[in-house]
Amino acid sequence: MNTHFLHQQAVVLQENGLQLQLSADTTAYFNYYWLRDNCSSSFDRTTRERSFDIFHLEQPPRAASAEVDGKDLVISWANETHVSRYPLIMLADYVSGKHRADPADLARKAWFSDHYPEIPRFSQPELLKDKQLVAEWIRAMIVEGLTIVTDMPDSDQGLTETVRLMGHVRPTFFGEYFDVKTHINPTNTAYTAKALELHTDTPAEEYAPGIQFLHCRANSVQGGLSIYSDGVAVANAFRTIDPEGFRLLSEIDIPFYCEHDDYDMRSRQRVIELDQHGEVSGLTISQHMADIFDLPQTLLDTYYPAFCRFGKMLQDDRFMMRFMMKAGECMVFDNHRIVHGRLAYSATSGDRYLRGCYADRAEMRSTYRALVSEGRFKA
Numbered sequence: 001m002n003t004h005f006l007h008q009q010a011v012v013l014q015e016n017g018l019q020l021q022l023s024a025d026t027t028a029y030f031n032y033y034w035l036r037d038n039c040s041s042s043f044d045r046t047t048r049e050r051s052f053d054i055f056h057l058e059q060p061p062r063a064a065s066a067e068v069d070g071k072d073l074v075i076s077w078a079n080e081t082h083v084s085r086y087p088l089i090m091l092a093d094y095v096s097g098k099h100r101a102d103p104a105d106l107a108r109k110a111w112f113s114d115h116y117p118e119i120p121r122f123s124q125p126e127l128l129k130d131k132q133l134v135a136e137w138i139r140a141m142i143v144e145g146l147t148i149v150t151d152m153p154d155s156d157q158g159l160t161e162t163v164r165l166m167g168h169v170r171p172t173f174f175g176e177y178f179d180v181k182t183h184i185n186p187t188n189t190a191y192t193a194k195a196l197e198l199h200t201d202t203p204a205e206e207y208a209p210g211i212q213f214l215h216c217r218a219n220s221v222q223g224g225l226s227i228y229s230d231g232v233a234v235a236n237a238f239r240t241i242d243p244e245g246f247r248l249l250s251e252i253d254i255p256f257y258c259e260h261d262d263y264d265m266r267s268r269q270r271v272i273e274l275d276q277h278g279e280v281s282g283l284t285i286s287q288h289m290a291d292i293f294d295l296p297q298t299l300l301d302t303y304y305p306a307f308c309r310f311g312k313m314l315q316d317d318r319f320m321m322r323f324m325m326k327a328g329e330c331m332v333f334d335n336h337r338i339v340h341g342r343l344a345y346s347a348t349s350g351d352r353y354l355r356g357c358y359a360d361r362a363e364m365r366s367t368y369r370a371l372v373s374e375g376r377f378k379a
């Protein structure tokens with residue numbers, strides 16, 4: 001086996017992989033399994049799936065010979081009759097072991113209590129006929145976490161067709177859609193006329209739904225102002241003023257529940273969620289669905305003050321927007337980032353009816369990538 005590096009040689013075969021001269025001053029190592037698995041012939045152009053199954057190789061892959069031919073690396077494999085060709089530009093993308101670039105991995109932009117006039121608004125009939133506008137809408141959702149779709153039809157179907165622009169309606173344990181109006185025997189504080197403090201929805205689910213749609217069909221009551229805060233803005237400010245509290249809220253799982261005669265949903269979640277970069281990606285918080293904290297009582301000596309300090313910050317005038325939702329508007333927001341609620345209203349003063357549902361965040365990002373990027377198979 002050739003393990004000697006020969007001066008000026010572009011490819012040096014080693015035991016488990018090869019060294020390749022990618023440019024005048026860059027030599028990179030590539031593993032034989034990785035190379036064999038990712039030969040361009042491994043992928044079916046029609047299904048766009050991997051059709052090669054490396055589990056069926058009888059012996060570990062090893063190059064018999066390899067050379068640079070123009071802008072490609074060409075490998076003849078030992079133990080099988082197969083030649084692979086790789087564009088050097090493709091290999092360069094994988095040299096450092098960095099994650100594949102993701103067009104949907106956009107930096108978040110925090111917003112504050114004065115944000116209401118600036119919330120990105122999109123007209124529903126315009127969205128239905130313009131895919132580039134849909135891409136702009138989803139981009140705003142990823143970056144800011146909150147948008148308003150205007151000019152909504154006054155129909156159940158109008159909500160469904162809006163969701164379908166980014167994905168599918170994602171059911172929760174209480175079904176596909178929900179109606180927020182006063183109920184005679186409410187199973188949820190939302191279905192009363194009482195104030196509803198800032199929260200994220202259904203935290204008791206193992207994976208709470210990602211994107212929430214709230215379609216305002218009627219709103220003529222006195223009171224009932226909507227309230228919203230950006231969890232990213234608040235958690236980042238909290239991180240600065242109380243690093244230890246931030247650590248507790250982002251590392252310790254607390255219990256959430258939702259219980260009635262026929263269901264007993266439970267989960268454990270961290271109040272502050274971090275993404276792969278260590279940045280705040282959002283929150284899970286709900287005072288009416290927080291279970292009795294079953295943590296060591298001495299830990300609660302530090303956890304509770306941090307939890308309360310953070311909960312108060314969510315409602316701070318610096319962060320919390322208040323506004324009246326109008327019939328024909330649909331609030332669309334990231335249920336893992338944006339906390340929402342409403343002030344109390346007078347149930348006899350008029351009609352208030354919101355119809356809501358959810359979509360999946362990963363599916364929304366998938367739709368975005370498909371709209372804006374070439375992917376690996378479109379070109």
Ligand SMILES: [Fe+2]
Binds near residue numbers: 199200340
């Ligand atoms: Fe809610």
